[in-house]
Amino acid sequence: MTSEFNLIQQYFQSHPQTREDVVLGIGDDCALLSSPSDQQLAMSTDTLVEGVHYYPNADPHAIGHKALAVSLSDLAAMGATPAWVMLSLTLDQAKEEWIKAFCEGFFALLDQHHMTLIGGNMSSGPSSITTQVTGFLPKGSGMRRSGARPGDHIYVTGYLGDAALALAGLKGQVNLSEQLSIFQKALDYPVPRVKAGLNLRDVAHAAIDISDGLIADLGHILEQSGVGATIKLEHIPLSQAAQHLIASHQLTFEEVIQYALTGGDDYELCFTAPPSIVESLEIDCLCTRIGVIETAESFRLLLKGEAFQGGSRRGFEHFVRSY
């Protein structure tokens, strides 16, 4: 195992790094960093466990991408500029081919965001990956979950539900046939909305990234802000592929919308902002208004003006009941 781990270290340590704020990088007891004096730090960590968050036979390039993407998504939701990442990699075996592909996926996303891998840890054991990211943002800024105000419009970036539909397809719960690969891209290669987060930082009142499903994550905003919300389901953004499932009668609208409402792994942003202000912003991705923040601590899902009764998916029902 030792030689394989040397190999890993070689792969990780050899990647060129250019950030001037990294005083001492990989290879000592600690990394040494200089942080900008006019900024605050934003820190977050996430773990992906084999068999829980990804399949044992999943593409290692995608795992490398996703391990970093899920943490970057947290920086995006706070409106922070990514800077440094630490990587703890526990592997039950370390095959060179796997590591090489993992690194390619990981570093492609890292380079895209001008980040540096500053350290980490390698262990032998049941496979899991923990990334810890640090970003910067001006003092006093940062989009918190607690800032939503009555009258705010509620927005989401991108499309919802594709990742959950992919997972259902892989599990054989729905038949996506030749479209599986389209949905699987959303599951395997989520795009952390870093640029959108930066553009929203001074505008949005509250934000969160959608990792556990829109209803659960919006629920955190509502709870921490002490407000309620009304969501218009016909406004929930569905991808062309998802719309095609409905048009071709493979799934009903009600079925698809529940993946969009309760499916995790989308890693889009959900945020609230004063009316009309978002339309004038330059956001680098689709940004759709889906509802409004209410004074009363209630949560309403409307479909063409009528209360939506929901369906059979447990997480969804559980949430609605508990509100």
Place this chain on the structure above:
Amino acid sequence: MTSEFNLIQQYFQSHPQTREDVVLGIGDDCALLSSPSDQQLAMSTDTLVEGVHYYPNADPHAIGHKALAVSLSDLAAMGATPAWVMLSLTLDQAKEEWIKAFCEGFFALLDQHHMTLIGGNMSSGPSSITTQVTGFLPKGSGMRRSGARPGDHIYVTGYLGDAALALAGLKGQVNLSEQLSIFQKALDYPVPRVKAGLNLRDVAHAAIDISDGLIADLGHILEQSGVGATIKLEHIPLSQAAQHLIASHQLTFEEVIQYALTGGDDYELCFTAPPSIVESLEIDCLCTRIGVIETAESFRLLLKGEAFQGGSRRGFEHFVRSY
């Protein structure tokens, strides 16, 4: 599982925190921190895997202590003042009793160092614990592995070998009888040498914490500094309990010294410094001179002036051969 994880969050979130540099703590997408403008940051991360780094039935209080101690030890080796920690906890099951004891061990050490838990992650899966720590140190300071100079004296803190002897005792490789509990304390409750690290910061030329055994870890200093060393084995500090094993003929000196040289998990510091300067320092723990840094890139182990032939433990032989 969800309710258990809520329980965990409650345990972790409820711990009082008093640091003024934590602008936003646990409970949002990111923690927000303000870092001191005249300091650099030191960051490190470590993972403990059940079945690899601790036994499944190990005392959760000790696991909580050790999970933080191993990362603090890295800050100590750099001479940094601990500040923040993130905790990623993956558990195959979450029993309240286990979590309660884990938290007690974790927070006792955290409070001792005036740190704050700023965030983390909870997952279901094969049990493992990743801690990521951040500390501060003045710009331009920090004890690197690469700073050892010929003529430096080599020191270690505390006693070496007790943790490895405990592990050998638990595995039934040596019979420690009623003394097992004494050795096990070294294995279960390593003391991160944070204060010693702070006192040494402006004096030591190089430092490392001994997690993989003295020879392996001193080897990193020698390699990164491009120097050699001579170690006098009769000076290696052995605990009273270890000395008793020799005096009572349970183990030979040669056997015990090999645990001290190659046993991991001691988490003492090994450092190099100009001659005589350490004697005048106020260090809060035992600090023993064990050898000297040499110009030539050789590594010599002497016992009463004679080359020590080593023994049968593989890691040791491997290292000596590879030098």
